[in-house]
Amino acid sequence: MKHLSEQELTQAYFGDVTAEGRRHLESCAVCKRELQTLAGTLDALKAIEPPELAPHWEEGVWRSIESRASAGLQRRSARPWWMLAPALAMVVVLAFAAGMWVERRSDSGRGAMAANTRERVLLIALGDHLERSQIVLAEIENAPESKTNDISAEQQLASRLVGENRLLRLTAARAGDGTSAAFLAQLERVLVEIAHAPDSVSESELNELKGSIESQGLLFKTRVIGSNAKEKGMKL
């Protein structure tokens, strides 16, 4: 008599058994015993009952993840906007550069007001740029690692951000803001690294990119400098 295989017994446990298999199980003591042993193990696994949870336990779960989950949702819903935003930011930066050129030719009475406007435009443009850069860095840093990792969306955005970053860095340097220029140079190196990476990277390549971001604390700096710039720009 041909006994049921281990695979057939497993399927029988989950209720997936042929009529022939069922008939065999009814008449064969060996297979019946095998199935009982298997059922004993799997039932024991299922019998593990989790401890009772407090009545409003799920509210605590929400409180502990609220800010991070909201950021995750915003990032996704913001995507269509930030795909278009680099072009808009470029216009703002160009307008700022043009403003500087015009302002040099204006009289000194209007100088103070123009300088104020210029600083505001620059700060807001910088804030916007860093907000989008932060998205790229965060996506890379939080990407789950697997053998192959598709980073094409981040790579495309990084490519667009590199040019904008360069322009902002040069403007900051010309304006004598060495700190911002140095930070933007640091950010540019990582954006270039991401932009030049292939669409799909291996686990070790992904870890290298993560390392570049983490070793310089770049994500944190981008977040802080970006939000400071925006806030300061809005006040002006």
Next chain:
Amino acid sequence: MESIDEAAIAEARRGNPDGFRVLVERHSRAVYRLTYRMTGNEHDAEDLVQETFLRAAKQIHRFDGRAAFGTWLHRIAANCATDLLRARTSRERRMVKATKDEDGAQEVMANVAAATPSPERLALSTEILRLLTPAMAQLTEMERAVFVLRHYDGRSIEEICEVMKVKPGAAKNSIFRAVQKLRRVLEPALGRAARTAV
């Protein structure tokens, strides 16, 4: 009930945290039951609930609605647990290798067992809980996910195929391999426990 999920998912996709909060409130207990059964540890289970929902928030645009949201979420939970267990197992292996003595290995196992709650309430399963983490860690990502969805969640093969994007034969094979691996680790222990009880 499903339509509440649908409305909440639509809101969450628009970036509205209140929509996502509804999903957390509706599904977190079920996710906790699952993660606890996979890890045998309260704290790990709670951490995994958080991790599951954070991953879900990031990936919610990928949810195509063909499978139930709960099934999709449980797949994420199973993957989160896989990552945790795999990291822990490799860390424990390194520790055992470093100490190179039996006491070290026993201590690792004792730590796993020490974190389990109310063993008296769990009767025979104390022994299983002790072995659960290393046993589960032996499964591949696919094996664990389909086994959990089938065994703990009672999902049909069709539902599993939908959410895992695999063919029925592949799903059944993964379940079989998972059962084989678990039996190899758990049955000797269960036999010992049964003999002790007699």
